Amino acid sequence: MFSFKLGLKNLTRQKRRNILIIFVIAFAFSSYLLMDSLMNGMEEMSFDNIKNYDTGNIQVAYPEYWEDRDELLLENLIYLNQDMEESIKNTDGVLGMSPELRFKANLNNGIDEVAVRGVGISIEQYNEVFATQNFVVEGSMFAPGESKAVIGTSLAELMDLKVNDYITLLVRTKEDTFNTIDIEIAGLVRAPNPMINNGIVFVPLDVAQEALNVDNMVSLFALKTVSGEEDRIIKRLVESFKNKDLDLKAYSWKESAASVIALSAAKKGGIGAVLSVVLLIGMLGIINNVILSALERTEEIGMMKALGMREWEIVFVFMVEATGIGVLGGLAGCLLGYAGVSWLAKYGFSIAYVGDASDFGVPILDRIYGTWNYPAFSFLFILGVIIAVLSSILPAYWAAHKDPVKAIYHR
Amino acid sequence: MTVERGEFTTIFGPSGSGKTTLLNMIGCLDTPSEGEVKLNGDEVSKLSQKQLAMVRRYNIGFIFQAYNLIPVLTAYENVEFAIRLIDHSKESQIKEKVLNILEAVGLIGLESRRPNELSGGEKQRVAIARALVKEPKLILADEPTANLDSENAAGVIDIMRKMNKELNTTFIFSTHDPMVMKYANRYINLKDGMISADERRG
Numbered sequence: 001m002f003s004f005k006l007g008l009k010n011l012t013r014q015k016r017r018n019i020l021i022i023f024v025i026a027f028a029f030s031s032y033l034l035m036d037s038l039m040n041g042m043e044e045m046s047f048d049n050i051k052n053y054d055t056g057n058i059q060v061a062y063p064e065y066w067e068d069r070d071e072l073l074l075e076n077l078i079y080l081n082q083d084m085e086e087s088i089k090n091t092d093g094v095l096g097m098s099p100e101l102r103f104k105a106n107l108n109n110g111i112d113e114v115a116v117r118g119v120g121i122s123i124e125q126y127n128e129v130f131a132t133q134n135f136v137v138e139g140s141m142f143a144p145g146e147s148k149a150v151i152g153t154s155l156a157e158l159m160d161l162k163v164n165d166y167i168t169l170l171v172r173t174k175e176d177t178f179n180t181i182d183i184e185i186a187g188l189v190r191a192p193n194p195m196i197n198n199g200i201v202f203v204p205l206d207v208a209q210e211a212l213n214v215d216n217m218v219s220l221f222a223l224k225t226v227s228g229e230e231d232r233i234i235k236r237l238v239e240s241f242k243n244k245d246l247d248l249k250a251y252s253w254k255e256s257a258a259s260v261i262a263l264s265a266a267k268k269g270g271i272g273a274v275l276s277v278v279l280l281i282g283m284l285g286i287i288n289n290v291i292l293s294a295l296e297r298t299e300e301i302g303m304m305k306a307l308g309m310r311e312w313e314i315v316f317v318f319m320v321e322a323t324g325i326g327v328l329g330g331l332a333g334c335l336l337g338y339a340g341v342s343w344l345a346k347y348g349f350s351i352a353y354v355g356d357a358s359d360f361g362v363p364i365l366d367r368i369y370g371t372w373n374y375p376a377f378s379f380l381f382i383l384g385v386i387i388a389v390l391s392s393i394l395p396a397y398w399a400a401h402k403d404p405v406k407a408i409y410h411r
Numbered sequence: 412m413t414v415e416r417g418e419f420t421t422i423f424g425p426s427g428s429g430k431t432t433l434l435n436m437i438g439c440l441d442t443p444s445e446g447e448v449k450l451n452g453d454e455v456s457k458l459s460q461k462q463l464a465m466v467r468r469y470n471i472g473f474i475f476q477a478y479n480l481i482p483v484l485t486a487y488e489n490v491e492f493a494i495r496l497i498d499h500s501k502e503s504q505i506k507e508k509v510l511n512i513l514e515a516v517g518l519i520g521l522e523s524r525r526p527n528e529l530s531g532g533e534k535q536r537v538a539i540a541r542a543l544v545k546e547p548k549l550i551l552a553d554e555p556t557a558n559l560d561s562e563n564a565a566g567v568i569d570i571m572r573k574m575n576k577e578l579n580t581t582f583i584f585s586t587h588d589p590m591v592m593k594y595a596n597r598y599i600n601l602k603d604g605m606i607s608a609d610e611r612r613g
């Protein structure tokens with residue numbers, strides 16, 4: 001107990017050096033916590049943005065369509081029928097379903113033309129699944145029965161379009177003949193998912209079906225479900241499709257998040273590397289500190305040996321001191337991290353600094369918000385203390401192993 | 412040479428004559444390259460590191476020329492440090508022992524001062540208290556008065572003498588100050604590592 005007290009009191013020696021190392025540890029620890037928070041925030045937001053504005057939780061389509069879904073072909077479409085829709089809708093855990101007809105189109109504003117993705121939606125059902133309507137910044141979503149379109153702000157800017165302007169969508173029908181959709185813009189959206197803003201034109205489902213000559217057919221259903229339950233709900237859906245002899249399949253949003261998932265795997269590696277560096281900094285700091293202290297206290301160590309202290313008892317005194325530094329550095333790091341993560345969670349981090357994030361396949365518009373990862377705090381703190389204890393042992397033994405005569409008389 | 416229990420022995424000799432070396436060998440900190448050291452009849456060179464530490468812990472007190480107090484501990488705590496190593500009794504008993512010994516060396520009232528708030532003589536008295544508190548059989552003091560003026564040196568020697576009489580503790584201390592050695596009842600003179608004189612006085 002007395003050794004413990006002595007170890008703690010020794011913390012007050014060389015205050016400047018100890019404060020410096022505590023600060024270094026705190027800085028390293030908090031950097032890790034901030035990075036962890038941002039990375040997780042980015043991942044979470046990306047997933048949310050994919051789910052909430054693009055895929056829903058689950059998509060239902062024919063496997064043949066799903067495989068080539070990026071091609072936006074008008075093949076392997078689903079013929080709508082009430083019974084099928086009912087059965088999907090009534091599946092346990094499904095909160096909403098939105099039939100979508102996706103198609104390739106060229107948008108023409110009378111001067112220029114740009115390739116876009118057309119999406120025919122049934123507006124009421126769409127609103128049950130997606131939150132896009134909350135991000136209409138000008139005009140409004142089209143009303144049911146209204147033959148109007150909604151486009152993203154970036155696209156509008158690019159094509160110099162405003163609400164109430166008319167656009168022409170050049171499309172190819174199922175039979176590969178050209179057709180056009182002439183339609184008025186009802187509203188402009190600026191959703192958190194940049195993909196929505198850059199190149200999508202929403203039109204009423206019936207308008208799209210007519211123009212493409214696909215009578216009452218859709219590409220897929222996007223479903224909103226209880227979140228986290230996707231896998232179980234998919235099982236239920238597949239089961240019911242089997243019973244009804246339907247070839248439909250259900251796909252989790254995760255399958256559309258491959259780029260983000262790949263990124264988050266890289267993220268784990270990155271965080272691991274940062275963690276190693278952070279712990280290495282702590283380790284070197286502690287080792288350095290113990291060695292310097294031991295050199296300064298040579299005569300004291302000699303005196304302790306003369307008093308009959310065993311080596312491990314002297315080591316213990318140094319370990320208590322090192323642990324104290326680890327605890328204080330860890331605490332300060334967690335506090336700094338707490339402040340930083342609070343800030344990041346509230347104000348976010350503008351990714352304008354790193355360029356357009358959608359270039360990296362990250363569907364985030366402008367700010368990444370930090371998330372709270374409380375286990376990271378306790379994990380880091382405990383790990384930090386353990387590292388402090390362990391890295392003090394060797395240099396402390398080196399110190400305690402000194403020949404007492406040499407230590408006392410500085411020979 | 413043989414030192415008897417309760418003797419107050421001075422080792423006198425010029426610098427480099429081997430005073431420190433002799434004390435360190437007696438104190439189990441150093442080992443002789445020739446000859447042997449016996450403590451209580453036990454041959455020291457036959458003991459393990461651990462046993463040597465235990466001999467020092469229970470039987471020997473050291474007093475150094477440079478005091479070697481721990482700067483972050485108060486006078487009281489520096490003394491407490493030594494007794495805690497061998498005595499695991501209750502706080503109140505420890506306190507009584509520590510205060511008693513501090514009183515004996517005349518430091519009552521200064522017990523909560525840190526070493527840097529004490530004079531050289533006071534520091535050396537803390538060191539004496541630290542060596543005495545565990546009531547060892549033998550106290551080894553290597554030039555305990557070398558850093559002190561003659562008045563303080565006399566004070567420190569007085570206290571050592573008093574403790575020697577009261578507790579019958581064996582003292583061996585080295586000095587090269589002729590003024591100090593008159594207190595001793597045994598006088599050993601070293602020259603070039605050899606004993607050149609050994610006298611007992613009444």
Ligand SMILES: Nc1ncnc2c1ncn2[C@@H]1O[C@H](COP(=O)(O)OP(=O)(O)OP(=O)(O)O)[C@@H](O)[C@H]1O
Pocket residue numbers: 424425426427428429430431432433587603604605
């Ligand atoms: N009996 C001995 N045989 C061989 N070498 C010795 C002997 N005694 C002392 N020495 C050597 O002499 C040197 C000086 O010895 P020591 O430091 O003990 O002297 P000292 O009397 O304490 O001197 P100071 O007054 O300067 O403290 C040391 O290197 C020590 O190894």
Ligand SMILES: [Mg+2]
Pocket residue numbers: 430431432553
């Ligand atoms: Mg000497």
